[in-house]
Amino acid sequence: MSDYFQEMGWQPLGEGQTPNQLLHFARLLRDFGMWEELGQNQRLPPAASRQVVENLEEKTVTCKDDKCPVCLKMCSLGETVKVLPCKHFFHPECILPWLHRTNSCPLCRHELPRDDEDYEMYRKEKLRAKQREDEIETLHNSMFS
Ligand SMILES: [Zn+2]
Ligand SMILES: [Zn+2]
Structure with a gap:
């Protein structure tokens, strides 16, 4: 992973920095094979239902080894994260923009209900x-x- 970052000239996020969403989306798409799968004429599935997104389960981070798969930053103890139905969890600021684009979990592609x-x-x-x-x-x- 660090090779990839170096190769692309990217720096891991420092404390207090917000992730560049598009960059991370691109990386996720690539790392999870969605890029290839999308091909030229296909689109990601539509965005998740607004209501479902608003009512996502939340949990408080209790293990400091938990890591957000989008920005790759360790979660801080006591931090609130959004939990998808597949039990994968992410920073709200990392997963919400994603779900406004597509309804599938970036990790396992579990699909959320959509409008x-x-x-x-x-x-x-x-x-x-x-x-x-x-x-x-x-x-x-x-x-x-
Ligand atoms: Zn994150
Ligand atoms: Zn998942």
């Missing part, structure tokens, strides 16, 4: 487009037949 809002919107939009087409056809027929 189907996007899909619903897409479906309604298609329906509306179809209705417009029908209207135009009706109009056309009434004018030219």
Whole structure:
């Protein structure tokens, strides 16, 4: 791991530094093989449901060897972390932006429930487009037949 950081010219985070989310996402994607899997035309699964994310279980760190897999920083005793249903846990500031992009655990790809809002919107939009087409056809027929 340190080789990789050196190779990329990256420094491990110092005390009080916040992780560069995009950098860490890229590293996670690469390290867990999601990068290859994504290919060119595929996307990550949609974001996790907002409600699920807001109600994620929390726990207090009781073992100082616990490490957040996103930023690779050791957790401090007494720190609150977010626990996913698969029992993997992360700093809130590390996992929340991730879950706004995709609903799967960065470590084991366990999928969280998600809203189907996007899909619903897409479906309604298609329906509306179809209705417009029908209207135009009706109009056309009434004018030219
Ligand atoms: Zn973290
Ligand atoms: Zn997991």
